Amino acid sequence: MKGIIVSAVMALVCFCALTIGFRTLRVRRRAAFMVGLWFLTVPAFVIVHRLTPANLGLLPASLTEPWPLADLLLGLFAYAAVFFGGILQLYNLADRGLSLRVLIDLAAAGPMTVDQLVKAYSAGQGLRWMYAKRLEGLIDHDLVRCDGGCVTLTASGRRTAIVFAWLQRALRIE
Amino acid sequence: MSEIGRSPTLVGVFVGVGWFLVFLSAQVAAFHVLDIRERFRAIVALLTATMVGAVLTTTTLAHIDRLGGSVLPALSGVVTMACLWVLYMPFYYVIATSLSVRTLLMLASVEEATLPLEQLEARFASAAMLHERLATMTTYRNVAAHGAVFTATSKGKATAAVFGVLKRLWELGPGG
Numbered sequence: 440m441k442g443i444i445v446s447a448v449m450a451l452v453c454f455c456a457l458t459i460g461f462r463t464l465r466v467r468r469r470a471a472f473m474v475g476l477w478f479l480t481v482p483a484f485v486i487v488h489r490l491t492p493a494n495l496g497l498l499p500a501s502l503t504e505p506w507p508l509a510d511l512l513l514g515l516f517a518y519a520a521v522f523f524g525g526i527l528q529l530y531n532l533a534d535r536g537l538s539l540r541v542l543i544d545l546a547a548a549g550p551m552t553v554d555q556l557v558k559a560y561s562a563g564q565g566l567r568w569m570y571a572k573r574l575e576g577l578i579d580h581d582l583v584r585c586d587g588g589c590v591t592l593t594a595s596g597r598r599t600a601i602v603f604a605w606l607q608r609a610l611r612i613e
Numbered sequence: 614m615s616e617i618g619r620s621p622t623l624v625g626v627f628v629g630v631g632w633f634l635v636f637l638s639a640q641v642a643a644f645h646v647l648d649i650r651e652r653f654r655a656i657v658a659l660l661t662a663t664m665v666g667a668v669l670t671t672t673t674l675a676h677i678d679r680l681g682g683s684v685l686p687a688l689s690g691v692v693t694m695a696c697l698w699v700l701y702m703p704f705y706y707v708i709a710t711s712l713s714v715r716t717l718l719m720l721a722s723v724e725e726a727t728l729p730l731e732q733l734e735a736r737f738a739s740a741a742m743l744h745e746r747l748a749t750m751t752t753y754r755n756v757a758a759h760g761a762v763f764t765a766t767s768k769g770k771a772t773a774a775v776f777g778v779l780k781r782l783w784e785l786g787p788g789g
Contacts, residue, residue: 440685440688442622443688443692457783458782458783461782461783461784461785462782462783462784501682501684501685502684502685502688503685504620504621504622504685505619505620505621506619506620506622506623509620509622509623509626510622512626513622513626513689513692513693516693516696517692517696519696519700520695520696520697520699520700521696521699523700524696524699524700524701524702524703525699528703529779530783530785531703532776533776533779533780533783533785533788534780534785534788535788535789536776536788536789537712537746537789538746538749538750538755539772539773539776539789540787540788540789541743541746541747541750541756542750542755542756542765542769542772542773543773543776543777545756545763545764545765545769545773546765546769546770546773546774546777547773549764550759550762550763550764551762551763552761552762552763553740553743553744553747553761553763554740556743556747556763557739557740557743560789561787561788561789562787564787564789566738566739566742566743567734567738569738569789570712570733570734570737570738573712573713573716573737574716574730574733576713577713577716577717582713582717583716583717583720585730588729588730588731589727589728589729589730590716590720590727590728590729590730590733591720591725591726591727592717592720592721592726592727596717596720596721596726597721597726599717600717600718600720600721601721603708603714603717603718604718604721606708607708607709607718609641610640610641610644610705610708610709611644611645612708612709
C-alpha cells in the first residue's frame, strides 16, 4: 500500500514539474519531454520508497507489505500507469483529441451545423489542417509517404496496418 | 519462492493480472456475440464484474492460505487491474477511432496501397466523418442534436471547461 501512496504523491510532483516545464521552457516535442521527465523522476521514486518506513507512520499492519520489493514494484507499476495512461493521455486528448476539440468549439461558439464545425474546427483552422497534422505524424513515423498529391503506404506502414486490421477484427470494430 | 507466495501484494498482483485477462477475453467474446452500441459502458461493466471476481478470489485465498489478512491482496488486485485498464484504454481507442490507423487501413485495402490525398481528405477530413463522430458524442450525451444543429450538453460543457483549464495551464494552444 505504501508504494501506491508514494506513486500518487510522485504523480502529483510529476504533474507540477511538467506544468512548470511547459510554462517556463520552450518545449517543441512535448510528449518526448514528458516521457523524459517521467524517467528522471523514477530514481526519486525509488529513493523516497527506500527512505520512508514500511507503514509510512500511518498505515495499519493489514495494509503493510512484509516484502518491500513487492511493494516497490507495484508502486512503480502504478506510477507508470498513472503517467502513461493518465497524465500523458490527458496531454494527448488536450492537444490532439478530435472529439474534445469539437466539444470545446461547440461550448465556446454555441450551436453549429456540421458544415460550420468543419470550417470552425480548432479556432478556425479547419478539418483539413487536422488531417494534415495526422498525415505529418504518419510520415514522421515512416508509415506513409506523400509524393505528388498521392499518399502511399511504406513497408512498415503495411506491417502496422496488418496488425491493426487483426486487432479491429478481434474487437469487432467496423 | 516461499517469500513470493507469502507476499499479499504479489498474490494480489497475480490475481489481478489473471482477472484482467478474463476481462479482455470477456470483452472480445461480448463484442462478437452481442450487438453493443454503448461499448464504453459495456467495458466498464465488465471491468467492474471482473474486479469483484478478483476481490472474491483474493479473499478466498487469504482464508485458505494465511496471507495475514485479505485487505492488502484484494487492494493490490484491484489496483493492478485498474492500472492495466488505464494503460489498455488509450490503446483500445487508437484501434477503434484513430484517424491515422483508419488511414493506414484504407491505404492497405487498395491496390498498390496508394490513394490521392483528396480522396483521403474526402473520407477523413469531411463533414461525413464529423457527422459519424458527432453521432457517437450524442450517444454519450456530450452533444445534443436539434435537427441539423448541434450543441454541447451540460456534461459536454463541463468536460470542455476542465480541458480548457488544462490547455491554459499547459499553454497548449487550440490543438485538435
